[in-house]
Amino acid sequence: MMPDIDREGRRKKRAPVIASILLVTAVMAALLQSFQPDWAWVSLAIGIVAITAVGVSIDPPRSHKRGSRRRGSDLTGHGRAEDDGPAGLAAHRWRTLARVSRLMPGPAGRRWLAEADSLLSDIEPARRTAAIRSYLLSAPRLAVMMWAHQLHRRARLGPRRPG
């Protein structure tokens, strides 16, 4: 697992940016204090907003529910601890699967994702990355197939009547 290393790296990257913003804010506040004393608070407000924006963009707050819209396991659940390769990579691929499933017609996409979830929680960790890759590779063609099937079905059933 690599999150601690990542966090440390992000902290190191963030420190000089925040220091620069603080320096610029202090200089601006001092200048405004000399020439426009009533407007000194503006530089402080801008500085606070800038520091918050930099902090959030470099180290976004974590959201456990992000992208998940179903029960069961994903790679943040079952099998996550013994996942092969860097944890971040597997989680990233999982999020990509979730995004790709939205290209498919609603129920079909949800079923595809649920089946992938079920299979990936059963599969040996060493084979999981290849399995995710195969899902991703087949997804575009599958999405086209699903939409074609959906359109074919709709055409066969005819237009829906209100009521």
Added chain:
Amino acid sequence: MALRLTVQVQLVLQALLRDPAGEMYGLELSEETGLQPGTAYPILLRLEHEGWVASRWEDIDPRAEKRPARRYYHLTAGGAVQASAALSGARRPKGAALRRLAEGGGTA
């Protein structure tokens, strides 16, 4: 839409025909055929659209079992007959083609 009997489709049908009354879930099928799960899924879906295969979600409590439910696939009565007929009429996949599939994990 006519079903194209590719080597991968034949492998899936052969696996399902080994026990026509039984059910298989995605990982079992993938291991049985040597195909990657991402390759097997579109085939199963196509077979399902054609009415050869039917599927159902496993009836379990995922929290109690500590794993998500599996989707089980089985041949329909008509599907088993059609699959047998199609396979007997199809050109048998050559050994080399099967070996290539097994080595490459069946990614189409």
